[in-house]
Amino acid sequence: xxxxxxxxxxxxxxxxxxxxxxxxxxxxxxxxxxxxxxxxxxxxxxxxxxxxxxxxxxxxxxxxxxxxxxxxxxxxxxxxxxxxxxxxxxxxxxxxxxxxxxxxxxxxxxxxxxxxxxxxxxxxxxxxxxxxxxxxxxxxxxxxxxxxxxxxxxxxxxxxxxxxxxxxxxxxxxxxxxxxxxxxxxxxxxxxxxxxxxxxxxxxxxxxxxxxxxxxxxxxxxxxxxxxxxxxxxxxxxxxxxxxxxxxxxxxxxxxxxxxxxxxxxxxxxxxxxxxxxxxxxxxxxxxxxxxxxxxxxxxxxxxxxxxxxxxxxxxxxxxxxxxxxxxxxxxxxxxxxxxxxxxxxxxxxxxxxxxxxxxxxxxxxxxxxxxxxxxxxxxxxxxxxxxxxxxxxxxxxxxxxxxxxxxxxxxxxxxxxxxxxxxxxxxxxxxxxxxxxxxxxxxxxxxx
Amino acid sequence: xxxxxxxxxxxxxxxxxxxxxxxxxxxxxxxxxxxxxxxxxxxxxxxxxxxxxxxxxxxxxxxxxxxxxxxxxxxxxxxxxxxxxxxxxxxxxxxxxxxxxxxxxxxxxxxxxxxxxxxxxxxxxxxxxxxxxxxxxxxxxxxxxxxxxxxxxxxxxxxxxxxxxxxxxxxxxxxxxxxxxxxxxxxxxxxxxxxxxxxxxxxxxxxxxxxxxxxxxxxxxxxxxxxxxxxxxxxxxxxxxxxxxxxxxxxxxxxxxxxxxxxxxxxx
Amino acid sequence: xxxxxxxxxxxxxxxxxxxxxxxxxxxxxxxxxxxxxxxxxxxxxxxxxxxxxxxxxxxxxxxxxxxxxxxxxxxxxxxxxxxxxxxxxxxxxxxxxxxxxxxxxxxxxxxxxxxxxxxxxxxxxxxxxxxxxxxxxxxxxxxxxxxxxxxxxxxxxxxxxxxxxxxxx
Numbered sequence: 001x002x003x004x005x006x007x008x009x010x011x012x013x014x015x016x017x018x019x020x021x022x023x024x025x026x027x028x029x030x031x032x033x034x035x036x037x038x039x040x041x042x043x044x045x046x047x048x049x050x051x052x053x054x055x056x057x058x059x060x061x062x063x064x065x066x067x068x069x070x071x072x073x074x075x076x077x078x079x080x081x082x083x084x085x086x087x088x089x090x091x092x093x094x095x096x097x098x099x100x101x102x103x104x105x106x107x108x109x110x111x112x113x114x115x116x117x118x119x120x121x122x123x124x125x126x127x128x129x130x131x132x133x134x135x136x137x138x139x140x141x142x143x144x145x146x147x148x149x150x151x152x153x154x155x156x157x158x159x160x161x162x163x164x165x166x167x168x169x170x171x172x173x174x175x176x177x178x179x180x181x182x183x184x185x186x187x188x189x190x191x192x193x194x195x196x197x198x199x200x201x202x203x204x205x206x207x208x209x210x211x212x213x214x215x216x217x218x219x220x221x222x223x224x225x226x227x228x229x230x231x232x233x234x235x236x237x238x239x240x241x242x243x244x245x246x247x248x249x250x251x252x253x254x255x256x257x258x259x260x261x262x263x264x265x266x267x268x269x270x271x272x273x274x275x276x277x278x279x280x281x282x283x284x285x286x287x288x289x290x291x292x293x294x295x296x297x298x299x300x301x302x303x304x305x306x307x308x309x310x311x312x313x314x315x316x317x318x319x320x321x322x323x324x325x326x327x328x329x330x331x332x333x334x335x336x337x338x339x340x341x342x343x344x345x346x347x348x349x350x351x352x353x354x355x356x357x358x359x360x361x362x363x364x365x366x367x368x369x370x371x372x373x374x375x376x377x378x379x380x381x382x383x384x385x386x387x388x389x390x391x392x393x394x395x396x397x398x399x400x401x402x403x404x405x406x407x408x409x410x411x412x413x414x415x416x417x418x419x420x421x422x423x424x425x426x427x428x429x430x431x432x433x434x435x436x437x438x439x440x441x442x443x444x445x446x447x448x449x
Numbered sequence: 450x451x452x453x454x455x456x457x458x459x460x461x462x463x464x465x466x467x468x469x470x471x472x473x474x475x476x477x478x479x480x481x482x483x484x485x486x487x488x489x490x491x492x493x494x495x496x497x498x499x500x501x502x503x504x505x506x507x508x509x510x511x512x513x514x515x516x517x518x519x520x521x522x523x524x525x526x527x528x529x530x531x532x533x534x535x536x537x538x539x540x541x542x543x544x545x546x547x548x549x550x551x552x553x554x555x556x557x558x559x560x561x562x563x564x565x566x567x568x569x570x571x572x573x574x575x576x577x578x579x580x581x582x583x584x585x586x587x588x589x590x591x592x593x594x595x596x597x598x599x600x601x602x603x604x605x606x607x608x609x610x611x612x613x614x615x616x617x618x619x620x621x622x623x624x625x626x627x628x629x630x631x632x633x634x635x636x637x638x639x640x641x642x643x644x645x646x647x648x649x650x651x652x653x654x655x656x657x658x659x660x661x662x663x664x665x666x667x668x669x670x671x672x673x674x675x676x677x678x679x680x681x682x683x684x685x686x687x688x689x690x691x692x693x694x695x696x697x698x699x700x701x702x703x704x705x706x707x708x709x710x711x712x713x714x715x716x717x
Numbered sequence: 718x719x720x721x722x723x724x725x726x727x728x729x730x731x732x733x734x735x736x737x738x739x740x741x742x743x744x745x746x747x748x749x750x751x752x753x754x755x756x757x758x759x760x761x762x763x764x765x766x767x768x769x770x771x772x773x774x775x776x777x778x779x780x781x782x783x784x785x786x787x788x789x790x791x792x793x794x795x796x797x798x799x800x801x802x803x804x805x806x807x808x809x810x811x812x813x814x815x816x817x818x819x820x821x822x823x824x825x826x827x828x829x830x831x832x833x834x835x836x837x838x839x840x841x842x843x844x845x846x847x848x849x850x851x852x853x854x855x856x857x858x859x860x861x862x863x864x865x866x867x868x869x870x871x872x873x874x875x876x877x878x879x880x881x882x883x884x885x886x
Contacts, residue, residue: 022647023614024706025622028713030630030685074635105631105684130684163635164673182867208862210826229857231830252834252858255827268831270858273789273838275831296831312828318787319828340787342825356825385825394635401822408867421634436826 034076035162036103038129039066041080042110042122043087056147057112057120058087064151065108068169068195069158072395073424078104087111091125099129106135108158120144124154126161136161148197153444168390169194172440173397174212174221174238175415177201178433182408189223191238194390194439196429202238211255214440216348216391217262220282221438222246224254233267235282247280247287259302260348266290266309268298277311277328290328301345301353302326303370310334310344310353310370321355323370334372343386346370348441349393352420356385356398365398365418378422388438391445395419397428399435614702618695625692626707630685633677638715644679646707648686654694659686662706682709764792765875770865774882778805782840784878786821789835791843799840802882803847815855816840817881821874822861833858840880855885 039062048054069075084098091109099107110124123139138157140150149170156167177190187209189202203209203225212223219239224231233246233253247253249269256267263282268275277291277300291297295315302309310323321335321344335341339359346353350370357364357377363384366377384400397417404411413435415428428437614622636642645662661679666672686707694702765783772780782795791799806812818837820829837856845851866873 022704022706023702024708025614025619025626027623027626027630027682027685027707027709028711029623029627030632030711030714031628032632032634032714035631035633074633105688128680128684130687131680135680162677163633164677165635183864185862208859210830210862231857251856252830254830268827270831270834273835273842275834296828296835298831299825299827312825314787314828319825340824342828358824361823383822403869404867406868406870408873411867411869 034070034074035105036078037066037069037075037106037108038078038083038099038102038104039063039069039080039108040083040085040090040110041087042112042124043091045088045111045113048114053144057122057144061112061122061147061151061154062108062110064148064195065155065158068152068155071195071426072159073419073421074159074163078102094127094129096127096129096132099127104129106162108154110154115141118143120147122147122150122154124157126158148193149443152193152195156442156444165394166392166442168392168395168439168442170443171391172214172443173415173428173437174202174214174440175399175430175434175437176209176212177430178413178435179205182404182411189221189236190430190434191221192430199431202236202241211386211436213257213388213438215258215262216260216441217258220258220262222256222258222265222267224256233265235265247278247285249278253278255298255300257301257345259306260304261306264302266300266302268300277309290324290326291331299343303346304348304350308346308370310346312342312344319358321353321368321372334368334370335375336372337375345387345389347389347393348391352393354387354389354396356387365396367396367420376422378418378420379416379425384416386436390417390439391441397437397439399437401435614698618698618702622692622694622702622705625689626685629688630709631681632711632714633681634715636674636678636711636715638712640674642675642678642711644675644682644709646679646682646686646709648705648707650692650694650703650705652694652699652703653691655691656686659683678709678711682707685709762792763871763875764788764794764878765872766794767876770876774802774884775805778802780883781879781881783875784836784880786874786878787824787832789832789839791839795840796843799843800847803844803849806844806849806853807847811886813853813855813885814882815857815885816844817863817883818856818858819863819865819877819879819881820861821877822864822869823874824861826860829860830858833860836878836880840882 041062042058044054044058048057066077070077082102084101085094087109088111089095090099090107091111094107094109105128107127107129108124109127110122112123113121115121119141120143121139121141123137125137126135127133128135136157138154140153142150152170155169159165159167159169171194172191173194174189174191177188178185179188180186185208186205188205189209189212190199191202192199202221207228208226210224212221214221219237221236221238223234223236225234227234231252231254232249233256235244235246236242246256246265246267247269251269251271253267253269256265258265259279264279265282266277266279269278274294275296275298276289276293277297278287278289280287290300290309291311291313293313293315295313296319297311297313297315299312300309301311307326308323309326310321312319313322314320315322316333319340319342320333321341322331322333324331334353335355337357337359339357341355341357343356344353345355347367352367353370354365354367357366362380363382364377365379365384365387366375368375378396381400382403384398387396387398389396395417396419397415399413400416401413402411413433415430415434415437416425417428418425428434646659647662648659649657651657661667661683663675667676667679762785764785768779770781774780778801779798782791782798784790784795785792806814816837818833818835818840820832820836824832834856837858841851841854841856844854861877864873864877865879866876
């Protein structure tokens with residue numbers, strides 16, 4: 001009976017297409033070039049005597065948007081010199097031919113007005129030049145000093161409208177700033193905007209600090225410090241500056257990371273030559289032991305839904321990646337390629353685990369599915385490790401070290417980012433050497449919490 | 450210690466013996482995969498040479514265009530003022546008139562606009578690297594066979610051969626759109642997204658209309674990726690306007706359904 | 718046919734069983750290889766044997782021992798040094814020490830911290846087994862953070878895979 005109905009359907013389908021006679025052509029290829037995008041200067045709708053402020057609002061905002069979008073690798077920003085229309089005219093309704101003449105496919109325009117309460121209103125419009133339509137328009141009210149933040153938020157909105165995924169520009173990165181000779185390195189915690197601006201140092205450098213990690217939901221940071229020569233995990237609120245020891249362990253605690261809801265810290269505790277994985281609930285301070293194995297278990301990272309943990313263990317004899325349930329059950333090895341695997345980090349999207357791989361004296365940053373399949377190496381170098389995901393799970397930040405010469409000179413560490421295609425690799429400029437980067441969540445989403 | 454060494458030695462030896470016995474059996478079971486599959490393709494009875502220019506030619510025209518862009522863009526301030534269809538503010542009109550009068554050779558203005566249109570056409574007419582596509586046509590055909598909605602095409606092949614484009618005709622159209630389509634590279638490769646666009650064309654290949662066949666999906670909640678792919682498909686069709694079309698068989702191609710699928714590209 | 722298949726399966730099972738036995742055996746030895754370094758371990762021993770970077774606790778008593786890559790097993794040279802250290806420590810009963818465990822720069826930071834702790838603990842357990850009181854010995858790991866030789870070459874790395882005995886009073 002069912003088959004009959006199906007047959008009728010198929011017959012009907014054939015008949016209709018036959019009567020249509022519509023020629024069908026499959027388009028399975030295209031170019032993978034970044035989308036040509038024009039970001040017009042914004043314009044102030046009234047005169048402002050403060051020239052610096054005027055420049056910030058009219059020129060710097062669009063410049064920042066342009067930088068963000070082109071650094072993503074998904075967009076190609078066209079030279080402003082080639083723009084034909086004035087910002088105010090374009091913002092009302094661009095003459096699309098003028099923009100398609102310079103091969104722009106999308107256009108960003110904007111307008112800034114001064115409000116009576118001293119704030120500014122920043123408005124932007126996103127245009128599809130080829131289809132001659134407006135794709136989106138939004139306005140934000142803010143203090144004019146906040147123009148960077150607004151630029152990042154607008155960048156996120158544009159990114160989201162054009163890719164279908166959330167952006168990652170309104171976010172920060174915490175890292176370890178490094179100075180001094182290799183044998184006596186001075187390390188300080190530093191935090192900056194995702195594009196490298198607004199660096200703030202959080203520690204003085206009196207003691208060794210390592211592996212800071214941002215909470216995905218707040219302005220909390222967890223890191224490891226050798227304060228009083230006792231290597232322990234600490235919790236720090238970067239806005240209040242309040243600092244706390246995590247747990248009361250009789251030995252070294254290290255490799256801390258937040259759970260995705262920001263409520264727990266997961267870390268390793270080393271005792272008598274054996275490192276195992278523990279969690280501590282930040283509110284209740286209750287400590288739980290998750291692994292109990294004579295091998296080294298470290299670098300734990302929660303899955304975004306909190307039900308699984310991936311970690312690094314040498315229980316097979318060598319460093320490999322494992323997963324287990326969040327209660328420590330079902331330990332399963334997932335890395336089986338040649339070489340050593342370390343620092344697994346679960347993507348905020350949940351589908352992938354990023355890792356560091358050491359193979360034939362080279363270091364790789366790669367990703368694999370959470371069952372270990374589909375391993376893809378994104379970048380190879382002399383030394384690089386510790387990937388951290390952008391909040392949208394499309395970009396990874398990590399640090400790369402260069403070799404020093406036989407006199408110990410010339411070695412250094414810098415932050416790099418790479419996207420999942422493996423093609424868009426970028427240096428993130430920092431005034432000092434830098435290592436152990438960790439990406440925050442989206443700041444605008446944190447405020448909602 | 451010695452004892453355990455001995456045991457280990459014996460055990461290893463046993464493993465060697467056993468594996469040498471057992472493994473060949475296993476290997477013997479493995480089937481050799483079939484390597485080649487041959488597809489029969491319908492080939493047009495005439496090759497339309499204009500559709501298949503040499504790659505080098507394409508590159509040359511590309512270069513020319515680039516040069517032109519540079520020269521065209523050198524005086525960017527002048528262009529909007531001189532364009533008659535600009536939307537000048539009332540006070541500017543006078544200025545523009547003055548400007549035009551001041552110019553001793555208004556021919557130059559015409560020149561500029563002429564170049565513009567020429568440039569646009571060339572850009573669109575440039576079906577680059579078609580020769581490279583001929584190899585891929587087989588592959589494409591193989592892919593086609595796997596897709597469910599292509600059954601229609603196959604039935605068409607049997608029932609209404611008249612409305613089928615020849616491979617050369619189809620490839621020529623494909624090649625043009627491949628060039629015009631900027632795939633949104635942020636899209637996930639693992640989602641099944643195919644956007645069907647219906648285009649209506651004039652005899653000269655210019656676009657009368659283009660529409661997304663699954664319009665409801667375009668604005669449905671949770672279909673953001675589909676929407677973004679659809680928007681890019683519409684842009685591709687428009688960037689390719691006018692299409693370079695066969696000189697005959699207008700009835701065949703005056704309406705076409707283009708199936709945009711970025712999966713293969715995003716995977717690779 | 719079926720019988721034939723079955724026999725193959727059984728053969729493979731036996732092989733895997735033997736292999737399994739082999740694996741657990743190895744694991745057991747590494748787990749207990751704290752104080753008793755056996756001749757069966759360290760087939761790829763690249764532990765440093767020279768004296769460049771070495772300092773001395775007292776005349777002829779070297780302050781450090783070296784390890785092979787990714788290993789925390791004590792080499793025969795390491796046990797010889799530790800034996801001297803324990804004699805010295807027993808002769809100076811008021812002296813306390815901290816054992817600093819280190820790794821080379823060719824590993825991930827977090828794993829190296831754990832590895833440094835494991836190396837320092839290996840040395841500590843040896844000292845204790847030789848009669849030094851446990852409460853006189855502290856352990857700290859610096860992972861790859863404090864190299865003795867800052868160069869990026871095989872020699873430097875072997876000099877950096879070490880445990881250093883440091884007097885605390």
